[in-house]
Amino acid sequence: MDALKNFDGAYWRDLFDSRVGKTTWPYGSGVWSKKEWVLPEIHPDDIVSAFEGNSNLFWAERFGKHLVGMNDLWVKHCGISHTGSFKDLGMTVLVSQVNRLRKLNRYPLVAVGCASTGDTSAALSAYCASADIPSIVFLPANKISMAQLVQPIANGAFVLSIDTDFDGCMKLIREVTSELPIYLANSLNSLRLEGQKTAAIEILQQFDWEVPDWVIIPGGNLGNIYALYKGFKMCQELGLVDRIPRLVCAQAANANPLYLHFKSGWGTDFKPVNATTTLASAIQIGDPVSIDRAVYALQKSNGIVEEATEEELMDAMAKADSTGMFICPHTGVALAALIKLRKSGVIGPSDRTVVVSTAHGLKFSQSKIDYHSKAIPEMASRFANPPVEVKADFGSVMDVLRNYLRDKPPK
Ligand SMILES: Cc1ncc(COP(=O)(O)O)c(C=O)c1O
Numbered sequence: 001m002d003a004l005k006n007f008d009g010a011y012w013r014d015l016f017d018s019r020v021g022k023t024t025w026p027y028g029s030g031v032w033s034k035k036e037w038v039l040p041e042i043h044p045d046d047i048v049s050a051f052e053g054n055s056n057l058f059w060a061e062r063f064g065k066h067l068v069g070m071n072d073l074w075v076k077h078c079g080i081s082h083t084g085s086f087k088d089l090g091m092t093v094l095v096s097q098v099n100r101l102r103k104l105n106r107y108p109l110v111a112v113g114c115a116s117t118g119d120t121s122a123a124l125s126a127y128c129a130s131a132d133i134p135s136i137v138f139l140p141a142n143k144i145s146m147a148q149l150v151q152p153i154a155n156g157a158f159v160l161s162i163d164t165d166f167d168g169c170m171k172l173i174r175e176v177t178s179e180l181p182i183y184l185a186n187s188l189n190s191l192r193l194e195g196q197k198t199a200a201i202e203i204l205q206q207f208d209w210e211v212p213d214w215v216i217i218p219g220g221n222l223g224n225i226y227a228l229y230k231g232f233k234m235c236q237e238l239g240l241v242d243r244i245p246r247l248v249c250a251q252a253a254n255a256n257p258l259y260l261h262f263k264s265g266w267g268t269d270f271k272p273v274n275a276t277t278t279l280a281s282a283i284q285i286g287d288p289v290s291i292d293r294a295v296y297a298l299q300k301s302n303g304i305v306e307e308a309t310e311e312e313l314m315d316a317m318a319k320a321d322s323t324g325m326f327i328c329p330h331t332g333v334a335l336a337a338l339i340k341l342r343k344s345g346v347i348g349p350s351d352r353t354v355v356v357s358t359a360h361g362l363k364f365s366q367s368k369i370d371y372h373s374k375a376i377p378e379m380a381s382r383f384a385n386p387p388v389e390v391k392a393d394f395g396s397v398m399d400v401l402r403n404y405l406r407d408k409p410p411k
């Protein structure tokens with residue numbers, strides 16, 4: 001930081017803005033266009049990048065106006081990315097460093113490994129495959145989506161399907177990487193957070209360096225909420241902006257250890273929980289490795305933790321999709337938290353608010369299929385939009401359409 005402070009805020013703003021939209025290697029990446037803040041020493045030839053980042057900061061006009069009475073609601077689509085989740089931002093940094101270490105031949109690195117609820121393993125396997133580095137992933141059996149599972153398989157990772165949950169996989173990978181020369185790729189490794197923090201810098205850049213009032217992020221292992229905080233804080237400390245947004249971490253009620261800790265007033269000792277099944281499957285985590293980082297970030301940003309039930313998160317996802325988005329259930333958790341915070345008045349109608357969307361909805365399509373076919377037990381699926389089956393003749397089709405159009409007068 002002292003070295004970075006040799007240059008003022010205007011210098012950094014201009015430097016980062018000058019790289020937007022460029023393909024000069026490696027500055028076409030939303031991560032490596034901030035190389036000096038991420039991993040300054042690495043040579044560009046060692047960088048493993050898919051030009052990740054630079055994701056769409058989408059004005060959620062219709063969801064904002066019609067569902068939460070806001071005109072300044074935005075969704076940062078970090079899931080519109082190479083492997084379909086925000087994990088690419090951190091994985092490019094970690095795999096680049098491993099690539100560099102292997103070339104130095106100083107460390108007996110035989111592979112890179114992670115425990116995963118799906119998206120970390122997808123990102124790790126893709127970036128390792130790109131650099132011809134062996135990858136090993138520990139997955140909780142039958143607890144991730146098919147789309148998530150096929151990614152490491154297709155990318156050539158060594159995939160272990162383990163009869164436990166994510167927390168069990170995380171315990172095992174920590175034990176294994178302390179015994180074997182396998183490099184740990186989970187966000188316990190801070191290299192991941194150095195990449196993920198650039199989403200915060202992008203958000204400020206996309207607002208022309210104006211600071212939003214709120215940023216809402218779904219939380220599981222809790223590395224990302226800290227990474228976003230670090231990105232905002234670096235921008236403040238280096239003079240690019242004069243304040244940071246208030247952060248909200250949104251959790252599934254079925255996997256809500258941070259929420260319970262927050263509601264206890266950040267009581268003396270954090271207690272992990274036994275995370276139970278949630279349709280926001282990627283955050284079914286009861287013993288998050290970055291709990292201390294997340295508490296620090298929330299305390300330093302006057303932050304809040306909210307939770308969402310299964311019905312609340314799925315309804316929020318369905319409503320968001322009905323406004324033209326196609327979000328994952330985890331973004332549904334964040335939007336459900338927003339709805340609650342608007343109802344309680346904590347977030348005001350004119351507050352500029354960003355919801356971080358962490359994965360593409362296509363990775364979790366089965367949950368959407370189940371919702372819209374009303375196949376989720378004990379869930380009303382109020383906004384289900386099932387297809388209408390109709391005989392293949394003109395008369396039957398016209399009858400269905402006349403019925404559908406009857407209460408839709410032309411505008
Ligand atoms: C799609 C998705 N959203 C949100 C999260 C939560 O991120 P973190 O684990 O950094 O809290 C994860 C991973 O945990 C994820 O895969």
Ligand SMILES: N[C@@H](CCOP(=O)(O)O)C(=O)O
Nearest residue numbers: 116117118119120186187221
């Ligand atoms: N949801 C994550 C869980 C692991 O998170 P990490 O940031 O510690 O790798 C996943 O996609 O595996």
